[in-house]
Every structure is written in C-alpha cells, then in structure tokens.
Amino acid sequence: MIVKKILIIQGNPVSPSYNGAIAEAYRKGAVQAGAEVRMITLNELEFNMNLAGGYRNKLPLEPDLLEAQEAIKWAEHLVWVFPIWWGGPPALLKGFIDRIFMPGYAFKYHKGKPFPDQLLKGRTARMITTMDGPSWYYKWFQGEPAHKMMKNSTFALTGIKPVRITTVDQVGKKSDEQRKNWLDKIEQLGRKMG
Numbered sequence: 001m002i003v004k005k006i007l008i009i010q011g012n013p014v015s016p017s018y019n020g021a022i023a024e025a026y027r028k029g030a031v032q033a034g035a036e037v038r039m040i041t042l043n044e045l046e047f048n049m050n051l052a053g054g055y056r057n058k059l060p061l062e063p064d065l066l067e068a069q070e071a072i073k074w075a076e077h078l079v080w081v082f083p084i085w086w087g088g089p090p091a092l093l094k095g096f097i098d099r100i101f102m103p104g105y106a107f108k109y110h111k112g113k114p115f116p117d118q119l120l121k122g123r124t125a126r127m128i129t130t131m132d133g134p135s136w137y138y139k140w141f142q143g144e145p146a147h148k149m150m151k152n153s154t155f156a157l158t159g160i161k162p163v164r165i166t167t168v169d170q171v172g173k174k175s176d177e178q179r180k181n182w183l184d185k186i187e188q189l190g191r192k193m194g
Contacts, residue, residue: 029190049095118159
C-alpha cells in the first residue's frame with residue numbers, strides 16, 4: 001500500500017524517549033520511500049488536556065490543537081506512537097484525543113440514529129506501542145485496553161480503518177542492539193507506506 005501523506009503523532013510526554021526514536025525511524029523510512037510526512041510531538045504542544053465542560057460547553061481549541069486537526073484532515077495515514085502505562089495511553093495522548101476528536105470534526109450524531117457519521121473516513125492508521133512488560137501478558141491477562149480503546153472506540157467511531165498495531169515489549173530489558181534492530185524494523189514499516 002502506497003500512501004503519500006503521513007502524519008506521525010508521538011504521544012510520549014517524556015523527551016527524549018525511545019518512542020521519539022521510533023517516530024523518527026518511521027519518518028525516515030517513509031520519506032525515503034517518497035511520502036510527505038508531518039510529525040506532531042505532543043509534549044511540545046501547548047493545550048489544556050482537560051475537556052472541562054464536555055461536549056456541551058466546549059473549550060475553544062488552542063492554536064496547536066487547531067493545527068493538529070488540520071494535519072489529521074490532511075493525512076491519508078496516521079501513525080500513533082506511544083508507551084503503554086498502566087494498561088493505557090499516557091494522559092497527554094488521551095487528553096489530546098478528547099480535545100480534538102470533537103463532534104462536527106471527527107464524528108457527527110443525528111437524532112434518532114444510534115451511530116454517527118464517520119468524518120475521518122478514508123484514513124488508515126498504525127499504532128506503534130511500547131511497554132516494559134511482555135506483550136503476551138498485556139494481551140491475555142490485561143485484554144489490550146489501550147489497543148482496544150484506540151482501535152475499537154476512537155478509530156471505529158470516526159471511520160479510521162484499517163488499523164494495524166506494532167508492539168515493542170519489554171523495552172527496559174532490551175539490549176542496545178535489540179533496540180536498534182527494532183528501529184530498523186520500524187524504518188522498514190515506514191518505507192512500505194511511503
């Protein structure tokens with residue numbers, strides 16, 4: 001699958017991080033393959049993560065969030081890079097989604113209909129997640145809550161599909177060589193999409 005417009009959203013609040021290196025490896029591969037790539041590093045944005053007032057009393061979006069919405073609309077493929085903390089995404093990433101995936105932008109409900117219009121249809125996604133624990137434990141004992149939340153709720157509701165998932169587990173136990181090998185694999189994923 002050749003995609004020309006790729007947006008990478010790096011959701012680790014810590015910088016520098018292995019997630020940052022992963023995002024850069026994907027970007028490098030996609031650019032080498034001829035894709036146009038933009039990147040959003042969430043910890044560099046200025047915004048209130050709290051959706052105070054919910055959907056009824058919407059907070060005005062900060063300039064960084066307006067730019068992020070424009071970048072998502074521009075993209076054909078979204079790459080979400082983030083660590084799994086306590087089974088879920090970091091609060092920074094969840095707050096980002098809460099604030100920008102708003103009714104009228106990402107989805108639109110109609111009176112009397114159970115499912116909304118999917119306003120981000122036509123886009124695909126890949127999640128690249130990292131964790132310190134083993135992936136089998138995350139899958140079989142925790143039930144993959146972050147993966148399911150993103151794929152089956154956020155992306156399904158808004159029309160983003162297909163969604164592919166790459167997990168780098170036991171990051172803290174990996175040698176420098178193993179981490180480098182993973183970065184090479186991620187770069188190859190980027191090359192396949194560009």
